[in-house]
Amino acid sequence: MRISTPGRICFFGEHQDYLGLPVIAAAISRRISVEGSYRDDNKIILNLPDLGSKEEFTLDTTFPYVKPRDYFRSTVNVVRRKGLTFSKGFEVTIHGNIPINSGTSSSSALIVSWAHFLDKLSDNPLNFSPKELGEIANAAEVLEFGEPGGMMDNYSTAIGNVIYLESTPVIKVETLTPRLGTFVLGDSLEPKDTLGIIARCRYGMEEVIKIVTDHDPAFSIFTTPVEKLGDYRSVLSGDQLSLLKANIEDRDILVEGKALLIDSAENHAGTGFDKHFGSLLYKHYQNLRDHKRTSTPKIERMMNAALNAGALGGKINGSGGGGCMFAYAPTHAEEVAEAIEREGGKSYIITVDKGTRIEG
Structure with a gap:
């Protein structure tokens, strides 16, 4: 199973979503992929060759976080609360060509890909919609760690294309279909x-x-x-x-x-x-x-x-x-x-x- 998710750019509303104001953002043709399959045990092994690193943990009943922004564990915690169960572990390889730590939402794209992968390979896939995957990613990235970010990154990477997002008084997402050229x-x-x-x-x-x-x-x-x-x-x-x-x-x-x-x-x-x-x-x-x-x-x-x-x-x-x-x-x-x-x-x-x- 291979899942990929785009990065994003913000057209309008930068530094405004956390004030409750709307934003317009677009997914871009630079992506992060999560590819892997089941293991015969309950280990999760994440190979990150682009970073020259590797993470490993087991599917225990509870997942204490072992570092700041422990996104792989937090995503598992969030999808479990949504009702997913896992009787087997996974080994995955993560690749991407989104610039890292540069404002193009590489972390959100990673979390959306990981959440999407977990859903599809769970014991009981719930087939989350793109909007639901955005909500899961926001919970795993922002809410779990008390971060100050808004919802734009998570929704725009999950849903794709161009979106208009309101967060006040309720969350409202519109997909826009402009005819745009290259950036x-x-x-x-x-x-x-x-x-x-x-x-x-x-x-x-x-x-x-x-x-x-x-x-x-x-x-x-x-x-x-x-x-x-x-x-x-x-x-x-x-x-x-x-x-x-x-x-x-x-x-x-x-x-x-x-x-x-x-x-x-x-x-x-x-x-x-x-x-x-x-x-x-x-x-x-x-x-x-x-x-x-x-x-x-x-x-x-x-x-x-x-x-x-x-x-x-x-x-x-x-x-x-x-x-x-x-x-x-x-x-x-x-x-x-x-x-x-x-x-x-x-x-x-x-x-x-x-x-x-x-x-x-």
Whole structure:
């Protein structure tokens, strides 16, 4: 049995899902696979040749976690709670070509593949839907360890293609089917500053929302227009006001982007759509760079090089402070990839891809 799951990029709503705001994300044509079969005992052996490592444990009744982010054990715990049982162990080999620790959801893709594999080889397969696999992965990756992430990574890798995801007041997932061209993913090869960025973009913004709501109970991150923000200058510092304005603008960019993507599924307008879509990505990037401070000088050089080589827009991807950016390059993709490499990045030409699937 071989299962593969894609990584993902975020089009709109970066650093907003944990505030309860929607996101639009796309699965990409870089994937992680889990391939294996039953053993005659109750051992689970996981071969990870890409990392030069191996993990092994037994299918005991209880699974205490032995390290931070012990995802292989946590996934087994979660699917057992869902009702799966296992009378035999497995030996699997895990391969992938998603850049690791770079903001493209390699860990979520791994967990979705592992959960999907466990379901299919359990004693009593429940044939979880892609959405259910996303929920399982979110539980195994985020909830089990009290992590601060949202749901975007897990749902987008499991479901695939382009999704619109709301998490407030209830979870709502829409599959979008835009007609999109090629992208170029650029790995800066810089380690991400996830905790530092989260401190500003999540906890800093949560503090801003509390201050503003105490001052004006009618304020809503979901509905207050950007024109209203000047009313809060008396209670916010300049830095806090810029962070609030960026989030409100990014909220509105997503709304415009969603309408554009839906329209393109029915009536792709060629160059006009491509330029509009690229410009929205870049507006989102400017807010992430200038106000949420998730970019780096190297990523800025990579982005400028991509635009000069023919890309129509792009943005930093993931938590930021390093990691990946991507550029929308429906034409000149090779030139854009080469330009990113000249700035010291590692480039990959990618397209939107399907979600988790059985291979072969």
